[in-house]
Amino acid sequence: MRTLIFRTIAPYLTSLMVLFSIFVLLRGHNEPGGGFIGGLIAASAFAIYGIACGVSPVRRALYFHPMAISGCGLLVSALSGLVSIFEEMPFLTGQWGVIEVLGVPVDISTVLFFDIGVYLVVVGSITSVALALEEREHA
Amino acid sequence: MAVDPGKTVDLAHAMVMKPVAAADWLVVAPVVIPLVFGAVILMLRHETRMHASIAIAALVATLAANIGLLARVIETGPLVMTMGRWLPPFGISFAADALGASLALVATLVALVCAIYSLSDIGSIGRRYGFYTFMLLMMAGVGGAFLTGDIFNLYVWFEVFLISSFGLLVLGSEHRQLDGATKYAILNLVATTLFLTATAFLYGIFGTLNMADIARKVDGLRDTAPLMTLGVMYLLAFGMKAAAFPVNFWLPASYHTPRIVTAALFGGILTKVGVYALLRTLVMLFPPELALLSGLIAWVAGLTMVIGIMGALAQTDLRRALGFVVISGVGVMMAGLALGTGEGLSGTIFYAFHSMIVMAALYLLAGVMNGVGGSYSIRTLSGLYGAHPMLAAFALLLMLAAAGLPPASGLWPKVMLVRASLDAGYPWLAFTILATGLLTTLALGRVFILTIWRPRAEERLAAAVSPRLGYTVLAALSLPIVIMGLYPDPVIRVAQIAAGNLLDAAPYIGTVYPGGGGQ
Numbered sequence: 001m002r003t004l005i006f007r008t009i010a011p012y013l014t015s016l017m018v019l020f021s022i023f024v025l026l027r028g029h030n031e032p033g034g035g036f037i038g039g040l041i042a043a044s045a046f047a048i049y050g051i052a053c054g055v056s057p058v059r060r061a062l063y064f065h066p067m068a069i070s071g072c073g074l075l076v077s078a079l080s081g082l083v084s085i086f087e088e089m090p091f092l093t094g095q096w097g098v099i100e101v102l103g104v105p106v107d108i109s110t111v112l113f114f115d116i117g118v119y120l121v122v123v124g125s126i127t128s129v130a131l132a133l134e135e136r137e138h139a
Numbered sequence: 140m141a142v143d144p145g146k147t148v149d150l151a152h153a154m155v156m157k158p159v160a161a162a163d164w165l166v167v168a169p170v171v172i173p174l175v176f177g178a179v180i181l182m183l184r185h186e187t188r189m190h191a192s193i194a195i196a197a198l199v200a201t202l203a204a205n206i207g208l209l210a211r212v213i214e215t216g217p218l219v220m221t222m223g224r225w226l227p228p229f230g231i232s233f234a235a236d237a238l239g240a241s242l243a244l245v246a247t248l249v250a251l252v253c254a255i256y257s258l259s260d261i262g263s264i265g266r267r268y269g270f271y272t273f274m275l276l277m278m279a280g281v282g283g284a285f286l287t288g289d290i291f292n293l294y295v296w297f298e299v300f301l302i303s304s305f306g307l308l309v310l311g312s313e314h315r316q317l318d319g320a321t322k323y324a325i326l327n328l329v330a331t332t333l334f335l336t337a338t339a340f341l342y343g344i345f346g347t348l349n350m351a352d353i354a355r356k357v358d359g360l361r362d363t364a365p366l367m368t369l370g371v372m373y374l375l376a377f378g379m380k381a382a383a384f385p386v387n388f389w390l391p392a393s394y395h396t397p398r399i400v401t402a403a404l405f406g407g408i409l410t411k412v413g414v415y416a417l418l419r420t421l422v423m424l425f426p427p428e429l430a431l432l433s434g435l436i437a438w439v440a441g442l443t444m445v446i447g448i449m450g451a452l453a454q455t456d457l458r459r460a461l462g463f464v465v466i467s468g469v470g471v472m473m474a475g476l477a478l479g480t481g482e483g484l485s486g487t488i489f490y491a492f493h494s495m496i497v498m499a500a501l502y503l504l505a506g507v508m509n510g511v512g513g514s515y516s517i518r519t520l521s522g523l524y525g526a527h528p529m530l531a532a533f534a535l536l537l538m539l540a541a542a543g544l545p546p547a548s549g550l551w552p553k554v555m556l557v558r559a560s561l562d563a564g565y566p567w568l569a570f571t572i573l574a575t576g577l578l579t580t581l582a583l584g585r586v587f588i589l590t591i592w593r594p595r596a597e598e599r600l601a602a603a604v605s606p607r608l609g610y611t612v613l614a615a616l617s618l619p620i621v622i623m624g625l626y627p628d629p630v631i632r633v634a635q636i637a638a639g640n641l642l643d644a645a646p647y648i649g650t651v652y653p654g655g656g657g658q
Binding site for chain 2: 067071074085091092
C-alpha cells in the first residue's frame with residue numbers, strides 16, 4: 001500500500017480525520033456523535049497513517065504509547081464522575097459551569113470530560129490493536 | 140444543569156433530590172478505587188518498579204472501603220446510590236446489602252494477599268504487559284458485580300472482570316496458556332451470551348432491569364410470564380460461570396496454565412461471583428421457581444461435589460488437582476442454594492467466604508512448593524517436611540480447612556449445610572457433603588503424604604526461591620481461616636443477615652425505592 005500517491009496524501013488525510021473526530025466528539029453533546037464514534041474516527045486516522053508510512057512514524061507522532069493514552073482516558077472518565085462528591089450528589093452526576101472564552105459564555109460540564117475520557121480510551125485501545133496488527137504484517 | 144433562566148423545572152420528577160453524604164460513596168468506592176489506580180498504572184506502563192506498590196496501596200484502600208461498607212450495611216441495612224441521580228429504575232443503582240458487601244470484602248482481602256505474593260511471581264515483563272492493571276480492573280469488575288443493583292449492569296461487570304481475566308490468563312504467551320485461554324474464553328462467552336439472552340428476555344417481560352424493581356413486580360406477573368424459563372436460563376448461565384457440573388469443563392482446562400498468582404486469584408474469587416449471581420437471581424428474584432428447581436439443583440450440587448473431588452484424586456499436577464477442589468467447593472455451595480432455606484443459604488454464604496480464602500491459599504501454597512521444590516508435580520516433589528517444616532504446617536492447616544475439619548474454617552459451613560439438608564428432607568445431600576469431606580481429605584492427604592512426608596528423592600532440585608514471602612502471605616490467609624474456625628459467631632451472624640436479606644427482599648427494595656415511588 002506504500003504508493004507515492006497514498007504516502008503523500010496520508011498525512012493530510014490523517015490530520016483532517018483527527019480534526020473531524022474532535023468535531024464529532026464535541027458535537028456529541030447535543031447531536032449525534034460523541035466520544036466513542038469520535039475515538040473510532042481518530043483511531044482509523046492513525047491506522048491509515050500507519051498503513052501508508054509504517055508503524056514507527058505513527059508511534060513517534062503519537063508520542064505517548066497508545067495504551068497509556070487509553071489509561072489516561074479511563075482516569076479522566078473516572079475522575080469526572082467523582083466531581084459530584086463535592087455537591088452531595090451521587091457518582092457520575094453531571095456538574096455544569098460556565099466560563100467566558102473571549103467574551104463568549106461557554107457551558108462546560110463533567111459530562112464533556114467523561115466523553116473526552118471515552119474518546120481517549122477508544123483512540124488508545126483501537127490504535128494499539130491496529131498498530132500491533134500492522135507491525136505483524138510488515139515484519 | 141443548563142436550564143433557561145425563565146423556566147422552572149421540577150427536577151424531583153426525574154431525579155433523586157436527597158443530598159448524598161460523602162459516607163454513602165462507600166458503595167461505589169470498591170469499584171472506583173481499583174478502576175482509577177488501574178488506569179494510573181496503565182499510564183505509567185514503563186515505570187514497572189512502581190506498579191506493585193501502587194496496586195497494593197489501591198487494594199489496601201479498597202479493603203478499607205469494603206470494611207467501612209460492610210460495617211455500615213450490617214448496622215443500618217442496605218446502602219443505595221443511583222448513578223447520575225436519575226430516579227431508579229432509569230438510573231443504574233448500586234445497592235450493597237450484607238451479601239454483596241461481605242463477599243466484596245473477602246474478595247478484596249484475597250486480591251491484596253495475591254498482590255503481595257505477586258512481588259515474587261511476576262517479573263518486570265509481566266508487569267509491563269499489564270499484570271497489575273488487569274488485576275485492578277478485574278477487582279473493579281468483581282466489586283461491581285457484587286455491589287450493583289441492576290441486572291444488566293451485573294452483566295457489564297461480568298464482562299469487565301472476564302476480559303481482564305483473559306488478559307491475566309495469557310500473560311506470558313506460552314503455548315499451553317493460549318490453549319487454556321481459548322477454552323476459557325469460548326466457554327465463558329457462551330455462558331455470557333446465555334446471561335445476556337436471559338436478561339434481554341427478562342427486560343421484555345418486566346420492562347425494567349433494576350433488581351429491586353424486578354423483585355417487587357415479579358409476584359404480579361407470575362401467572363402470565365414465563366418465569367420458569369428465565370430461572371432455568373439464569374441457572375444454566377451462572378452455573379457455567381460458577382463451574383457447576385455438567386458445565387464445569389472450562390475450569391480444569393485453564394486454571395493450571397497461568398502464573399500461580401493468577402490461578403490463586405481465579406480459584407479464589409471468580410467462581411464465587413457465579414455463585415453470588417445464582418443466589419441473587421434465583422433466591423431474591425425467582426423464589427418459587429427455585430423451589431421447583433430445588434431437586435435438580437440438589438442433584439447438580441451432589442454431582443459437582445463428587446465428580447469434582449474424584450477429579451482431584453486422579454491428578455498428579457498440584458494445580459490441576461486444586462482446580463478440581465474448586466469445583467467440588469462450588470458443589471457444596473450449590474447444596475445450600477438447592478435447599479433455599481435460611482440456614483442452607485447462610486451455610487452457602489459462609490462457605491463462599493471460606494472457599495475464597497482457602498482456595499487462594501492452596502494455590503499460593505502450590506506456588507511456594509514449586510518455589511522450593513522446583514515442580515508442581517506430586518511425583519517429583521518430595522521431602523518438603525525435612526527442608527521446610529513451616530511449609531508442612533501451613534499445608535496441614537490448609538488441607539484441614541479444605542476438607543472441613545477443625546480447627547479450620549471449613550467445619551462450620553459444612554455443619555450448617557448438613558443440618559439444613561437434614562431439616563429440609565435431603566438426607567442424601569447431607570451424606571454427600573460428608574462423603575465429599577472424606578474424599579477431600581483423601582485427595583489432599585495424598586498430596587500431603589507424597590510431597591511432604593515422602594523421603595526426599597535422590598537428586599533434588601536446588602531451592603530456587605526463598606519461601607519467606609510465601610510464608611508471609613500464607614500466614615496472612617491462615618489467620619482468618621483459623622479465626623473463622625475457632626470463633627465463627629460473627630461470621631455466622633453476617634452470613635445469616637446476608638441470607639435474611641436474600642429471603643426477604645423488602646428492606647432492599649425499600650432502600651432502592653424509598654416511599655415505593657417509580658411504579
